[in-house]
Amino acid sequence: MxxxxxxxxxxxxxxxxxxxxxxxxxxxxxxxxxxxxxxxxxxxxxxxxxxxxxxxxxxxxxxNHREPLRIAEVDTGSLHGDLYEIVDRVGDEALSRGPVLHLGVGSAILGNPELRRSLRESMLEPAMADVARVLRRAVRRGEVPGDCPALGLVPGMLCSVILARPLLGEEPLTVAEMRRHLDALVFPALGLRPALTGP
The missing domain is CATH 1.10.10.60 (Homeodomain-like)
Structure with missing residues (x-):
């Protein structure tokens, strides 16, 4: 009803x-x-x-109220620029605050199917789908091979880095650290070098 x-x-x-x-x-x-x-x-x-x-x-x-960023709207002309811009737009405050709030519902997710489904459908799945669209655009540009095995893993990897941070360290996650994750993990997995060293 x-x-x-x-x-x-x-x-x-x-x-x-x-x-x-x-x-x-x-x-x-x-x-x-x-x-x-x-x-x-x-x-x-x-x-x-x-x-x-x-x-x-x-x-x-x-x-959801404090998550206005629409990832799919970011289009800088390159995957390097797109992912850097997305991280920059999220910003230090949201990167440090968001995971703490999500951990506030962490234990309840396991025993509350409605909460788990609502979080997944309204927050995680749209964000991951947006990142997947950014990656598909990079494939169309010829930046990433269409058969790259990391394409399906990167959206979940980025979400995991953000959500797991409070469990892995005392210092809050920052834009600078997210950029290091892109350079050290995401771009190499996609067959790219960090932007500063060239494509």
């Missing part, structure tokens, strides 16, 4: 999203409740359910 939407303004929705992200950082997904979001935003719990339907959908919407 379709969820009936209330007339909530974009500003009010943004306030709800900020409250959800704050609670995720403070208490994690399991302890986050619709009651807590309602109290923090002075909204009715029924309004939250009418607008978003469930806690998993609200959390995913809040996580």
């Amino acid at each position: 379709a969820v009936r939407r209330s007339r909530i303004t974009p500003l009010r929705a943004a306030q709800v999203y900020e409250a959800v992200l704050g609670l995720l950082r403070e208490v994690g997904y399991e302890a986050l409740t619709m009651e807590a979001v309602a109290a923090r935003t002075r909204a009715g719990k029924a309004t939250l359910y009418r607008q978003w339907g469930s806690k998993p959908r609200l959390v995913v919407a809040a996580l």
